[in-house]
Amino acid sequence: MINIGVLALQGAVREHVRALEASDVHVIPVKKVEQLEELDGLVFPGGESTTMRRLINKYGFYEPLKEFASKGKPIFGTCAGAILMAKELVGHTEPHIAVMDMKVERNAFGRQRESFETVLKVNGIGNDVPGVFIRAPIIQEVGDGVEVLAEFEGEIVAAQQGPFLACSYHPELTDDNRMHQYFVNIVRKNTVHA
Numbered sequence: 001m002i003n004i005g006v007l008a009l010q011g012a013v014r015e016h017v018r019a020l021e022a023s024d025v026h027v028i029p030v031k032k033v034e035q036l037e038e039l040d041g042l043v044f045p046g047g048e049s050t051t052m053r054r055l056i057n058k059y060g061f062y063e064p065l066k067e068f069a070s071k072g073k074p075i076f077g078t079c080a081g082a083i084l085m086a087k088e089l090v091g092h093t094e095p096h097i098a099v100m101d102m103k104v105e106r107n108a109f110g111r112q113r114e115s116f117e118t119v120l121k122v123n124g125i126g127n128d129v130p131g132v133f134i135r136a137p138i139i140q141e142v143g144d145g146v147e148v149l150a151e152f153e154g155e156i157v158a159a160q161q162g163p164f165l166a167c168s169y170h171p172e173l174t175d176d177n178r179m180h181q182y183f184v185n186i187v188r189k190n191t192v193h194a
Helices: 013-021 033-038 049-058 062-070 080-085 178-193
Strands: 003-007 026-030 041-044 075-078 086-089 100-105 116-122 126-133 138-142 147-152 155-161 164-167
Touching: 003 013, 003 033, 003 178, 013 026, 013 178, 026 033, 033 062, 041 080, 041 178, 049 062, 049 080, 075 080, 075 178, 080 086, 080 100, 080 164, 100 155, 100 164, 116 147, 116 155, 126 147, 126 178, 138 155, 147 164, 164 178
Parallel strands: 003 026, 003 041, 041 075, 075 164, 086 100
Antiparallel strands: 100 138, 116 126, 147 155, 155 164
16 A cells, blocks of 8 residues: 655645545645655645745755655645745745746736636546636746646646646545546556656
């Protein structure tokens, strides 16, 4: 049984746990740095990226998360989680965990009242993937090693770079678990090759 953690400092933790459990993996809400050692993969949930970063710093997660990523362990970031993963943030000089070669703009789809749901074509998953966008970021640019998995109205909303997966929307807020299953498959492949 593989172990996948959900960083449980802030955001839609329960929803990610539920979606991952549907893929028959052991899910651990991560509240302590030591828990990272037992994980094969990790999810950065949606939430508020500035608050999440403050809590990451407060509880000593910053360097251990960078180390987790440097070992090539899979990470899946949704919405605010994608912002944490980006190497470049529009309007900010410093990125957060910076594991994916992409440039992200926060709240690019507007404020809370501009939230919306749509159906996306996601490479490797399907043409009918539900996307819930809440104060969602846009992936403005990606580097050479990054595969664009989905776009909405010409804007990148999902991407993968090796074991790292990021999306602008909230797959955990739907009953469709295919994005999580896709991530679980990344983790399984990674665990076999480790």
